[in-house]
């Protein structure tokens with residue numbers, strides 16, 4: 001879109017969308033000294049100019065509804081529109097959280113809990129956390145409460161070097177020191193390194209499986225034995241359950257606490273900061289510490305139990321983002337057990353198809369078979385042509401696709417990483433369009449590296465200074481006169 005269609009500077013003095021009737025003189029109880037002496041310099045536009053402004057802005061962003069979005073670890077799968085209908089049905093969307101008619105809402109939460117229990121192998125869930133990161137905070141707080149109740153002041157949380165950044169951030173927020181555990185060349189946890197760091201100061205190991213190399217931790221049973229044997233608990237970062245759905249369960253692998261991102265695996269929308277939902281599941285031994293209130297099924301229906309003396313307390317208003325529970329519930333009911341199994345099969349198949357197709361063109365830092373996402377590296381392109389993962393990601397935008405996650409897993413673990421997660425909702429044809437673009441970009445890296453260095457070429461704004469944009473965001477338009 002060309003710059004002249006950005007319409008903040010459009011309009012003319014006196015132009016209006018609406019004209020209000022003259023209300024006459026209204027007494028204003030604001031002291032004279034605090035009133036502005038000039039009218040604010042707001043844009044004055046017609047309705048059409050305003051519509052073009054907002055519709056124009058909406059087309060300048062990437063979304064899963066418009067383009068392929070292989071942002072690894074984020075699971076940008078399609079959000080079925082029937083969810084939006086369900087969440088907006090007046091009897092649901094308009095329900096006040098304190099209303100007497102809230103019983104059916106509690107029933108939905110309880111039903112969804114049964115579904116997550118079946119999927120994960122855990123014994124009970126709370127739906128209060130509003131994101132995966134908050135779920136982690138709740139989960140590690142539960143583990144801290146568990147150890148405290150047994151008179152153990154543990155100090156350390158073990159986290160593999162491939163972990164999502166929220167894991168160490170969570171452990172630190174809960175007051176633990178963090179010890180990183182190395183990955184093997186296959187991309188899995190180095191069990192010998194784990195054994196070397198296991199001692200009675202360790203509260204927990206936080207593990208993602210498949211981990212962020214997209215690799216299944218096939219030594220998980222031994223890992224669980226090592227951690228439990230040393231008096232620690234096992235935390236499962238299940239933000240992304242896409243490879244496990246209907247196949248296997250963290251609860252059967254020895255995990256004591258899990259969080260699941262409904263806004264990833266269960267197709268509720270995410271991005272833009274939420275609202276999300278990161279329910280936390282626990283084994284029975286951690287029941288007493290769950291946040292209050294807990295939804296209980298009694299003889300006369302469903303009710304909220306606030307009487308829980310050992311609870312870690314309340315972590316969210318009311319019961320979390322209930323609209324997300326509705327969306328996930330509809331999704332789970334539509335799929336059923338068989339549909340969930342198909343979902344994970346297709347997610348894994350799609351990622352492996354990409355892995356096979358791109359193997360001749362890009363290096364893969366870890367060699368174990370990928371599950372639902374695959375990590376490539378731009379190290380060959382960097383060495384031979386001076387083109388890095390950022391250049392490749394930016395060039396993909398010119399091909400009309402969202403870039404994969406880059407530099408995660410982190411550069412100290414593997415160089416120039418590109419984490420690609422197609423999800424199960426993409427067609428084979430779309431995946432082939434992506435593969436073709438990546439192959440074309442690999443060729444361009446050799447033929448014309450500057451084409452990549454200067455990408456993207458077709459966007460309203462070109463290459464951004466992303467660090468400054470994140471640290472000093474300019475979120476407000478100001479008229480020249482201010």
Ligand SMILES: *Cc1c(COP(=O)(O)O)cnc(C)c1O
Nearest residue numbers: 073131132133164166237239276
């Ligand atoms: C997305 C993600 C998280 C954090 O979830 P949020 O809802 O973004 O807070 C944690 N761990 C992993 C592995 C993730 O992919």
